[in-house]
Amino acid sequence: MPQPKRIPGSRRRERGIAIMLTAVMLFVLVPVAGLALDAVLLYALKAKLSTAADAAAIAAARSLNVGMTLAEQENEARQRALDFFRANFPNNAYNTSNHSVNVTVAETAFRTRTVTVNAAINAPQYFMRWLGFSSTRINALGRASRRDVNLVMVLDRSGSMGNAATASSPCAVMKNAATTFTNMFAEGRDRLGFVAFGSGYHIGFSPSMNFKSGGSSSMPSRLGSMTCQGGTSTAMAAWKAYELLQAIDEPGALNLIVLFTDGWPNGVTADLPYRRITDSRYGGGIRTDSTTTTTTRNINTRWQTGYPNYATTYSMLPSPCRQGSTSSPPYHYYNMRCNNSSCSSYTNYSSPNWNPNFNPPTRLGVVTQAAGDQDTLNTGATVGPIRPEDSSLTDAGTTLVSGLDDCAATTAVSNSWTGVRRDVAYLPDTDAYGNSTRGFMDFPGVMQFSSGPYVGKIRIDVPRSLTRAALNAADSAASRIRSDVSLNPVIYVIGLGDVNHEINRRMANDPTSPIFDDARPTGLYVYAPTPTELNYAFVRVASEILRLAQ
Structure with missing residues (x-):
């Protein structure tokens, strides 16, 4: 088949058209390519600018605690925002120009301050x-x-915290760490207070927004005046902190309890029932009554040794406490004491039930163990009943409760602390605040009465029983506090040294707790093996709190 003939000069004309088409396409493609490259640059600068603005806002919000007045705090926050922004996006960085940064601090919700950072720059265009x-x-x-x-x-x-006057003691280190912790919060906005506890408790500083000011009455100053002594009544102290939050009654705020402890709970505060009947229990430095002077009013003049050994079980007489006064029949377990004002006649009763008219009221007090162990000894010292509220931050917490005369546990006789097992029948199933003394830890063997008038009750004369009851009460208190769906309290726990990690995790509702409940506020347990790690532990908790507050 014959091929068509090519027209002479056509190839040269096609080449001219290609050049023209390329020129036209370059006129379109170069701006498109330039737009793409400039768009990538704008996107990168936008991301960098947003990061700088976010960092500035977060840093400013975290610095709202700096300053003694709200104006000082807001000025500090603005300056901190500018400093962080410039550190992340310096002037003229990436050939940008005309930087503008505007920082505002405003209250945007109930007890909530918001820092807003508006930033703008001119980004260079190259191809466009x-x-x-x-x-x-x-x-x-x-x-x-x-x-x-x-x-x-x-x-x-x-x-166990040691002498507060010794700089290296856990007590002194704890006070310094707590002061540093306090200073991380905002005067005039945050509300801080503290409860100190040993055997008893003392409200060291009632919650206030003015916690840094006031000189010697400020919270840091009050922390510095504290001394360390006594037992460990954890449940009572935690509940007192909760009562302070209840009194504030601000569901919209972030309500927090930060518990520090260096040991196991071993003190329980309860309405203690008094012994009216003879039963069998351990002795330990307790005195019994002489039978020769039963008509005397002052029973302290007729004590004699009777129950000296902690490891020996005795058939122990009821409490020698005297119910009543000289103007009315002062009932005693074995007689009506005086049937008339001259005490010329009286009525005697006999064991084991004794005087049916003797029915002394319960008394609020703290009982604790002083055997020197945590959860191993069935015999040893148990002491009390101690006054629940200490009079000051230096109170030794050893004052016994009053209200009944002639008791075994009084300061008028020697070995008065251990008289608690002569006076008190048993430990109730709930403490004075409704926290259960049963549940978390059980009471096998001798830790509860297996026979006698108080069968099934928690024994007051077994150190291990009091430790376990105190653990249960602390666990119950924390659980009940977290169940408040109005205040939604969050609990943080800091442990030092030889502590019970499980109870601390349970109280905090730490994610590692065996009973962690994700439906209730999640706290944190931080452990400091030695006092040198204690400041870090407090700072870590403060950082976690400030993170939640944002």
Whole structure:
């Protein structure tokens, strides 16, 4: 088949068309490519600007605690925001220009301050200059909120913390760490207070927004005046902290309890029933009554040794406490004491049930063990009943409760502390605040009465029983506090040295707790093996709280 003939000069004409088409396409493709490259640059600068604005807002919100007045705090926050922004996005960085940063601090919700950072820059254009665009304005917004806190510290000042006057003692280190912790919060916005506890408790500083000011009456100053002595009544102290949060009654705020302890709970505060009947129990330095002077009013003049050994079981007479006064029949377990004002006649009763008219009221007091162990000894010292509220931050916490005369546990006789097992029948199933003394830890063997008038009750004369009851009460208190769906309290626990890790995790509702409940506020347990790690532990808890507050 014959081929068509090529027209002479056609190839040269095709080449000219290709050049023209390429020129036209370059006129379109170069701006498109330039737009793509400039868009990538704008996207990168926008991301960098947003990061700088976010960092500035977060840093400013975290610095709202700096300053003694709200104005000082807001000024500090603005300056901190500018400093962080410039550190992350310096002037003229990446050939940008015309930087603008505006920082505002405003209350945006109940007890919530929000820092807003508006930033803008002119981003350079390179390829788009061909179309007359030399720069593009980019804006970014950073925002961080800080919710004010109601926080009560619960500080263990028991005797195992050592001498507060010794700088290296756990007591002294704890006070310094607690002071550093306090200063991390905002004067005039956050509300802080603390409860100190040993055997008893003392409200060292009632929650206030003015916790840094006041000189010697400020919270840091009050922390510095504290001494350490006594037992470990954890449940009572935690509940007192909760009562302080209840009194504030601010469901919209972040309500917090921060508990520090260096040991196992071993003290229980309860309405203690008094012994009216003879039963069998351990002795230990307790005196019994002489039978020769039963008509005397002052029973303290007729004590004689009778139950001296902690490891020996005795058939022990009822409490020698006297119910009543000289103006009315002062009932006693074995007689009506005086049937008339001259005491010329009286009525005697006999064992084991004794005087049916003798029915002394329960007395609020703390019982604790002083056997020197945690959860191993069935015999040893148990002491009390101690007055629940200490008079000051230096009170030794050894004052016994009053209200009945002639008791075994009185300061008028020697070995008065151990008289608690002569006076008190048993430990109730709930403490004075409704916290269960049963549940978490059980009471096998001799830890509860297996026979006699108080069968099934928790024994007051077994050190291990009091430790376990104290653990149960602390566990119950924390669980009940977390169940408040109005205040939603969050509990943090800091443990030092030889502590019971499980109870601390349970109280905090730490994610590692064996009973962790994700439906209730999640806290944190931080452990400090030695006092040198204690400051870090407090700072870590403070950082976690401030993170939650944002």
